[in-house]
Amino acid sequence: MKIRVIGASGVGKSTLCKYISEVADIYWIDTDRYLWKDADFTENYPIEERLKMYQNDICSLACHRCLLKEAKCKTLELDANQPVDVLCQLVLKEFH
Structure with a gap:
């Protein structure tokens, strides 16, 4: 499964993806981790x-590369005003 979540800063992308990762037991690459040294984003x-951090994450996924290349990436429009557990269920229903 390959899910791409995009949106403006502060809308809850990381919260949603972390929750999906935990519930569905799938690997999550948080791009904020590559940009910011601190939790305050300063x-x-x-x-x-x-680049080194990103390459390390990609290398750790080497055994899944073939699956990721073959996986189709879908886009699902989500209402950010819904609770994270509701959003998670919508995403997992659509992508599983």
Whole structure:
């Protein structure tokens, strides 16, 4: 399963993805982790360090690469005003 969640800062993408990852037991790559050194989003990692962190995550998924390449990525429009557990169920119903 490959799910791409996009949206503006602060709308709850990370919260939703973390919840889906835990409920569905799937790997989640949080791109905020590559950008920000702190939880307040005030200090960035240098670009070289970001790339290294990303490559490490991608390498850890090496055994799943074939599956990820073959997986179709769907887009689902979500209402961000719904509770995270409701959003999670909508996503999992659509993508499983």
